[in-house]
Amino acid sequence: MKAHEAIVRALRDAAHTIGVSTLPEFKYETPRDPAHGDGATNLALVIAQALGKPPRAVAEQLVGALQLPAGIVKKVEIAGPGFINFFLAEEQLAAVLPAVLAAGERYGQSDVGRGQRVNVEFVSANPTGPLHVGHGRGAALGDAIASLLDWTGHAVTRECYVNDAGTQIDRLARSLWARVQQAAGRRAEIPEGGYHGEYLLEVAERILAREGRAFADLSEPEGLRRCRVIGVQSLRAEQEEDLREFGVRFDVIFLESRLYQEKLIEQTLADLAKRQYTYEQDGALWLKSTAFGDDKDRVLRKSDGTYTYLMPDIAYHRHKRERGFERAIDIWGADHHGYVARVQAAMHALGYPADFFRAELVQLVRVMRGGEEMRFSKRTGEFVSLRDLVQETGVDAARYFFLMRRGDSQFVFDVDLAKSQKDENPVYYVQMAHARMSGIFKVAARDPASVTPVAADSSVLTQPEEIDLMKELAAFPGVVARAAETLEPHRVTGYLEGLARIAHAWYHKYRVLGEPEERERLVLAAAVRQVLANGLRLLGITAPERM
C-alpha cells in the first residue's frame, strides 16, 4: 500500500532529523484496536534509550519533524508508552473499492514469490487401503498451501508420491491373496502385519467375478504376483477417485518404482559416497546424519542388501532438486516427525540449501458425531474414510473444517456442526455472506461485474460498518501473503469469517436498493462479494450465488 510506504519513509527521515544516525529495526503495522489508528509505530520506543530521553518525548520530537505529503494521513497521535498512531485520510480508504473491482478474481494475488519453483507434495498414502480422514486433512492443507503459493507468484507443482514398491506392497499382496482364498470359500488367514480391512475382501470378490474362480487355484507365487499388481492398481484407482471427488488434482504422480527403474537410488548413493557422508559398518551402509544434527547415523542399505525406507526417499528428494525445484514442501502425518531430521540431514549431505526441504506436519483428526468419537485405525480395518466423511458433510464443509485450524494442532472434527445449516457453522456463515451479496444483484437484476466505482464513494460510504468493510477488503492481499509465507491457510478462513461477520451486520442494518446511497453501496457489495469469492476459491471451496 502506498500510504504505508510513504509513512515509513517519512518516519525514517524524521528520525534522522532529530539526530539518530543508525536506525534500529522498528515496526509500522495495523494495530489490533482501531482506536489506535490505521497504522502504528514503535519507533520512538526503540530509539529512546539511545537518545537518553523518555519515549514519549522522543515521539513528540518525531511527530514534529514528520513531513508527509498531503492526502495520506488525517491525524497523528502519540499514545501509551510512546506509540505514534496514524489515522489515514478517507480517500486512502475508499481507494480500495476500485482496486478490488479492477483486479476482480485476481484481487489478493501478488508476485512476492518472484516465480520461485516450489514442489508441494501431499497425501502420498501407501496404496494399501482407502484414504481416511487424516489423509483428507493433509489433502486439504496441501492443496490450499499450493494455492497460496500460486497466488503469491510462485511456480507451484502439486505432487503425490506413491509407494508402489517395498514390503508394504508385499503385505498387501499376501493379504489380498488370503482374501481371494476366503472369497473362494476356503480357510485362509490374513498374514501377520497384513491389512485386515473389509475393503480387500471386496477387491477379492471383484477379482473372482472378473477372472473366474480358477484364479484362486493359481500357484501361490503366481497368485501373489497377480494380487500385487491388481491390488495396487485397484486401491490406487480408489484413492484417486476419492481425491478427485474431494477436488484435489495433482500435476505429478510419482511412483516409487520409478526410482529403481531409473537407477536413481544408485546415483544418489554415489553422490553421497562422493561427498563422503556414507560408510560401511556391520555389513550395512550408513548415512552420517549426525553430522547434520540427527540423533544417530542411519542405515541406508541393510546387511541383507535391501534398502531402508529412507533411501528411496532421499533419492526422490534429490530428484526433485534435479528437476529444478528451489523448494520442496512435504505435508506429512505427525507420526513421521522423527523422520524430518533424517531427510533434512540427507539434504544437507547432498549440499542443498537449508531452506530447500521443509516438512509440514499434520496432526491426527478426531471425528465426533452425536457426542461420540468415531474411531479409526488402519490396522484393524476400522476407520472413518475420507469418502464417508465427504459423503456426509459435503466437500465444502470437509475442506473448510480441515483448513480452519493450524495443521499442527490436534483437532476435533464435529460432523454435526459441519452439516449444520445455521450460522454456528463457519462454512455456511461465510458462504451465506457471499450469497447475500449476490442476492442484492439478483433482485436488482444487475451483473455484479457491471458496477463501476464513482468518485463520490469516499464521501458517501460513511457508516461504521462501511468503513470497517473497506478496511477489511484492503487487508486481504496482506493476509494471503502472510498465509503463504507461514504456510498457514487458517489465516484465510479466519479472515473470511471476520469479513463475513461485518458483511452480515452491514446487510442487516442498511438497505442498498432504493436508497440514496444505492450506487455506492452496490460498489461496496460487489467488492465484498468479490473478496469472499476469491478467498473461498483460494481454499477450494465454492461460493454459491444462493443457498
Next chain:
RNA sequence: GCGCCAGUAGCUCAGCUGGAUAGAGCGUCGGCCUCCGGAGCCGAAGGUCGUGGGUUCGAAUCCCGCCUGGCGCACCA
C-alpha cells in the same frame, strides 16, 4: 531415559517476527422479525495465558527449570 510439538474463557481454537485494556466462534443469559432470504442481527457474563524463575521500557509471545498431554526415538514402512 532422550527428542519434537502442545498446554490461552465451560468447549473448539486465534493471537502476526516481544507492544497498548489477551480475542473469535460455539455454549449460557438477555434483547431484535412490515425489510435485498430471520438459513439473520445486537448485547452481557465468562481468563492467576499449565507453573516457578530470568531477559527489558514492555512477555501469552524470547531463555531456563518443573508439571501435564500427544507423538517419535529400528538394519519397520
